[in-house]
Amino acid sequence: MPILEGQDVTKHFGGLAAVSHVDFHVDQGEIVGLIGPNGAGKTTLFNLISAAFPISSGEMRFKGHKLNGLKPHQICKLGVSRTFQETKVFANISVLQNVLVGAFFGTPTRVSAADAAREASQALEFVGLTAMSALPTKDLTMVNQKRTEVARALATKPELLLLDELMAGLTPAEVSEAMELVTRIRDKGISVFMVEHVMKAIIGICGRIIVLHHGEKIAEGTPQEITANKTVIEIYLGEETHAGS
Amino acid sequence: MDKATVVWVIGSGLLNGGVYALAAMGLSVQYGVARVLNLSHGEFIMVAAWLTFTFYTGSGINPLASAAITAPLFLGIGFLLHRTIFTTLKKRAPTPAAFEGNSLLVAFGLLYVVQNTALLIWGGQPRAYFWLTSGVDIWGVRFTLNNVIALAVAVALGVAFYVFVNRSRLGKAIRAAAQDPATAGLMGININLVLPLCFGLGALLAGIAGVLLSMCYPISTYMGMGYTVIALIVVALGGLGSIPGSFIGGFILGIIGSIVVQFESALSMVAFYALLMILLVVRPKGILGKT
Amino acid sequence: MDISKFTSKKFLLVAGLVLAILVFLVTFPTYGSNSEVGIWVTILMYIILTVSWVIFSGTTGYMSLAVAAFFGIGMYTAAFLYPKSGPLLPLPAVIIMGGLVSFVFALLTGLVTLRLKGMYFAIFTFGFSVLLYHLMVYYELQIIGYRGQRLTPITNVTAFYILLIIMVLTLLAAYLIRRSRLGLAMQSIGESEDAAAHMGVNTTMVKVITFAISAFFMGAAGAALAPKWEYIDPSVAFNTFYSFMPVLMAVFGGMRELYGPVIGAAIFAYTERSLRLRFPYYYMLSFGIALILIIIYLPGGLTGLVPTLKDKLGGVIARLRKGGQSERHANT
Numbered sequence: 001m002p003i004l005e006g007q008d009v010t011k012h013f014g015g016l017a018a019v020s021h022v023d024f025h026v027d028q029g030e031i032v033g034l035i036g037p038n039g040a041g042k043t044t045l046f047n048l049i050s051a052a053f054p055i056s057s058g059e060m061r062f063k064g065h066k067l068n069g070l071k072p073h074q075i076c077k078l079g080v081s082r083t084f085q086e087t088k089v090f091a092n093i094s095v096l097q098n099v100l101v102g103a104f105f106g107t108p109t110r111v112s113a114a115d116a117a118r119e120a121s122q123a124l125e126f127v128g129l130t131a132m133s134a135l136p137t138k139d140l141t142m143v144n145q146k147r148t149e150v151a152r153a154l155a156t157k158p159e160l161l162l163l164d165e166l167m168a169g170l171t172p173a174e175v176s177e178a179m180e181l182v183t184r185i186r187d188k189g190i191s192v193f194m195v196e197h198v199m200k201a202i203i204g205i206c207g208r209i210i211v212l213h214h215g216e217k218i219a220e221g222t223p224q225e226i227t228a229n230k231t232v233i234e235i236y237l238g239e240e241t242h243a244g245s
Numbered sequence: 246m247d248k249a250t251v252v253w254v255i256g257s258g259l260l261n262g263g264v265y266a267l268a269a270m271g272l273s274v275q276y277g278v279a280r281v282l283n284l285s286h287g288e289f290i291m292v293a294a295w296l297t298f299t300f301y302t303g304s305g306i307n308p309l310a311s312a313a314i315t316a317p318l319f320l321g322i323g324f325l326l327h328r329t330i331f332t333t334l335k336k337r338a339p340t341p342a343a344f345e346g347n348s349l350l351v352a353f354g355l356l357y358v359v360q361n362t363a364l365l366i367w368g369g370q371p372r373a374y375f376w377l378t379s380g381v382d383i384w385g386v387r388f389t390l391n392n393v394i395a396l397a398v399a400v401a402l403g404v405a406f407y408v409f410v411n412r413s414r415l416g417k418a419i420r421a422a423a424q425d426p427a428t429a430g431l432m433g434i435n436i437n438l439v440l441p442l443c444f445g446l447g448a449l450l451a452g453i454a455g456v457l458l459s460m461c462y463p464i465s466t467y468m469g470m471g472y473t474v475i476a477l478i479v480v481a482l483g484g485l486g487s488i489p490g491s492f493i494g495g496f497i498l499g500i501i502g503s504i505v506v507q508f509e510s511a512l513s514m515v516a517f518y519a520l521l522m523i524l525l526v527v528r529p530k531g532i533l534g535k536t
Numbered sequence: 537m538d539i540s541k542f543t544s545k546k547f548l549l550v551a552g553l554v555l556a557i558l559v560f561l562v563t564f565p566t567y568g569s570n571s572e573v574g575i576w577v578t579i580l581m582y583i584i585l586t587v588s589w590v591i592f593s594g595t596t597g598y599m600s601l602a603v604a605a606f607f608g609i610g611m612y613t614a615a616f617l618y619p620k621s622g623p624l625l626p627l628p629a630v631i632i633m634g635g636l637v638s639f640v641f642a643l644l645t646g647l648v649t650l651r652l653k654g655m656y657f658a659i660f661t662f663g664f665s666v667l668l669y670h671l672m673v674y675y676e677l678q679i680i681g682y683r684g685q686r687l688t689p690i691t692n693v694t695a696f697y698i699l700l701i702i703m704v705l706t707l708l709a710a711y712l713i714r715r716s717r718l719g720l721a722m723q724s725i726g727e728s729e730d731a732a733a734h735m736g737v738n739t740t741m742v743k744v745i746t747f748a749i750s751a752f753f754m755g756a757a758g759a760a761l762a763p764k765w766e767y768i769d770p771s772v773a774f775n776t777f778y779s780f781m782p783v784l785m786a787v788f789g790g791m792r793e794l795y796g797p798v799i800g801a802a803i804f805a806y807t808e809r810s811l812r813l814r815f816p817y818y819y820m821l822s823f824g825i826a827l828i829l830i831i832i833y834l835p836g837g838l839t840g841l842v843p844t845l846k847d848k849l850g851g852v853i854a855r856l857r858k859g860g861q862s863e864r865h866a867n868t
Contacts (some may be wrong), residue, residue, distance in 0.1 A: 357824025
């Protein structure tokens, strides 16, 4: 049952089509990967879903709600949350306060301070940041800042989580930890749509993969199908792959 | 409106437009390259006007001749100002947004400094001088010779500046620095010279605008802000960083202003500020975004 | 409720200090001379303007230059409701109306402009202040035929107490907002507006409401000062100086802690009072120089120096303590 679907999604910047007539869907309980070379339009697609900028044409629906024309905060309250490629933590406030923002404002109904605090500490525990919750976020390592972003997104009680290059810059050990975290998120009942370059992660945890190239969808299938797909292999020849890193 | 009025409106509109065009080109080059939105721009125009006045009434030097002193002086002052104040600001600013905000405040500080220095030197009363006031008949309407000369100089300077930026080697360096200062630096362009130079060029254009202005209208120490606002409007209309855009936009606004004055002169400043605010809301990319 | 927070040494110290200052201020008019009370009126005015400016611009990072606009709107509201020919409303109502009219103006302009980022917003708010000046000049000269408005006068002492109340309310509002979820939302906007929006913060609403709240206090202050000055005109009411002063005072005093703007405002108000009337050009000239120097060299403000000083002081104390301990150990 699709929780998120898009038809003929297109985005123009001036004369350039960053995303071109893409059909996609994420089913409930899935972890779907979105891959493609740099500039393929992956983050742009995420930005369209989360309404960071408006769609040029096409339609997107989340749980049946049309997403076109909504603002980012409305989409969050519907149940879609995300992390960002360049981590956008609230640097000068504490980790806890970062997550509290999500807890207070991410839900459609008003929450009490006590409920928000509880939600926030649960999210922090889930990602393993409880010990650092009082620290100013700018003092954290990049890995922990990414964890903060995930906790913050989780505090908004999403049903769908968009992860934008969560594993970028992580060591192999950290990648494995992150893979386990994403799997635990799915096991909690949250569907995941993730943009990634780290092949080990994509192949390891995604049930289905969508491949973009120059803004168009060129392949879709299970990890086995995708890794065997001639076209996909071709476009990645010459691109640095992280398979088996 | 009869024909004479139309000629008058267009003529005075073009005359004002020439000054606006120079002012706008100056502001455009300062923000487009040096990334400083110099809101004290109008004060430089005012000071140049006063200097020309003093040269003429004090030493009998005619405006065009004293421009030979005023222009390089302003170029140098603009260069120094950027080299000292704004370069330091840039070094100390944590983000480009912080630099822009800080340089905005510093520009306002400059506004107070320049305006009050001028008040101390020249006082708050409007003054005027008269040079080449013999009449010239154009299509049945009497304009003064100084007006015609001012317009001619403004057009000539505008065209010359456009040619300079587009054809000369230095102009190429300026355009490269405007596109991408970091890369331009890597390609061997001395950013530490080009950025302050552009700020200086902006001040020079303001200076000439002031000289021309003083030939045609009374000078008041409080007139600076009005010209800054007008320059902002022109830049919003014409697109930032576009020299021809600022040039043509200046003349358009001059004519619009002339028409407004014809109908309700007391509302002209209101109209300009309202127009600025509307433009800011409707197309912010016009002023502060890249075209 | 966590009682221990209220009995900690730090809280009692701060509360005691605040109480002492309040007592001093409330009783001051009884033993201070009229001109001294007048100086305090100026100080209070600047504190109100600076703190209310910080309520919005300090956290969101949107530099508003509209203080003059809302201050002036409050003044002219008082001029229409409390004219020399006879007050139309009692004074407290006039003050509140001054705040409300500014609040409404801020709501409307905020809705229009708070979709703009940073610099555009600053220029727009500046333009707004000057536009109001020109509009009022036009209205007075062309429509009613004379410049300026006369009001029913109030004494220095009355103005003092009104401003004292407004100042306490402004500080209270600033404090409460900072600790509320609204304050958290504003901080998130200041840190990363995109992320805040994606976490469910209705950024436009948050900005508009906070902008309007801060305008309320500016308008109320204006409405209190106009009758004290007895005569206002557009150059007094919509003077852009009132837009830049709070920025300077907030930057000078520092915006991290709430007492920063208070200190900055107090220092500037005190110097301004004596210098500005006697040497207006020199005063404004040095104001411009101060603005430039402070932006370049003191971006964190005075209270930004406090952490550095605290560190240094803390280091000295720690070393003294260690020295004491080793002495004690030597003696056992």
